[in-house]
Amino acid sequence: MSPSASEIDDEAALWAVRIDARGLDAATDPELEAWLAGDARRAGALLRAQAAISFLDRGRALAGSTPPIERRGSSRRALIFGGAVVAAAVGGAGLWKLRPQRLDTGLGEIRRVPLADGSMVAINTSSALEVELKPKAREILLKQGEAWFQVAKDPERPFVVAAGPVRVRAVGTAFSVRRREQDGSSVDVMVTEGVVEAWVEGVDAPRQRLSAGNRLVLAGATTAPITEAPLDIERSLAWRNGEIALDGESLEEAARLFNRYNSRQIVIDDPELAKERFVGLFQTNAPESFASAVAATLGAEVSVDARAIRIGRARAS
Known part of the structure; x- marks a missing residue:
């Protein structure tokens, strides 16, 4: 199935961010060259995304604003992420706001999507999530299904995944979160790298810390013990391949x-x-x-x- 125009715009915005932050070029970057060659609509979408970056810079210059300090793996140009720039004139200055980016997969589909902060998400079949990158936080809402996250380190912006009442927080690590279909309420958390914290909102219980190789199932007020199961985790995540x-x-x-x-x-x-x-x-x-x-x-x-x-x-x- 061919990607929609909206999906191509989202991908183009991500490439525009990476090109601007890292100086990529289609002549020397095989991945970018392959992406452009995959669909005739992509070249135009990329030009529009790069024009949005240029427009944003001009607006800031006219308003006399100072760009924030850039961090490794991110850029001020991330404001165009997902093609979701919204501008409103306020006292002659630009007010810029991002809408969450929705990512989903159909039956049998598996996607790998780079995020503007340098993180990457692999999305399993029949899944849906929303990504919202804010100045002080990175928030992901897993509406259904399963996703594995490889999180770029940024201590100033915690990376938090919400799955129903369950919350999983990381700074720089890799882990998966799955909303189980059988009961619709339990959440399976598996850590492949680093450390995460997991808890249930509204439940008076301490947060649990999981390290690489740990697995935890949370279901409302009922929480199973943390298990050490690195081999089981690797098998469970074979879907990524x-x-x-x-x-x-x-x-x-x-x-x-x-x-x-x-x-x-x-x-x-x-x-x-x-x-x-x-x-x-x-x-x-x-x-x-x-x-x-x-x-x-x-x-x-x-x-x-x-x-x-x-x-x-x-x-x-």
Whole structure:
């Protein structure tokens, strides 16, 4: 599916920020060159974003304002982030305000999006979040699904992810937050680098600190203990590479994982077969390969139609 004009404008604004802050050039930066070549609309969108930066600088100069000190990995030009510049004349000066940037993914889609502060977010299938970068804070609202954040260090602007009443705070680290579909209220936090704080708003309980390799599930006033599970975390985050890593999950759980990414759903017809454990590494968009592996390993029978991949016990000959 081709990106919308709004999505292209958002990407162009990010590239304009990076070009201005780092002096990038399409002739010497393969990633920028590839992005421009990927869609004929992108060159025009980038020119508009760069013009917005130039306009912002001229407005500040006319108003006699002094640009703030630039930090590594960020720029005053980040005010155009997401193509969301809003200007209003107040006493001859410019009043600039950002609207939150919305990022989402469809069924089976996985996105990696650089943020204007130098952070990066990987967004799992069927997820939605809003990003709001403020002078004193970086706020992310995870509305549904799952995302992994690689946070640029900036002690003056804490990076806080809100998922329902759950809050996860970091300065410079990497972690994931997932709103579980089963109950709609519990939140799974996994840390791959650094340290984060997690808590539930409105609950009189101390904040919990998680370090790399730690996992925590929060559900309202009920909080599970922190677990040390670096290998489980790496397997759980295999989706960042478009993969599902199974290490003894039941076929029922494996089917649930594949069904998050595909419209053609896996159905385990036999309750006893659903309890069987399985090991393997598969592409998220290849449920048929998983079904074939199950058939070959467990002697199961597979039938496929437009809506479902059914796995059951082989019929006696």
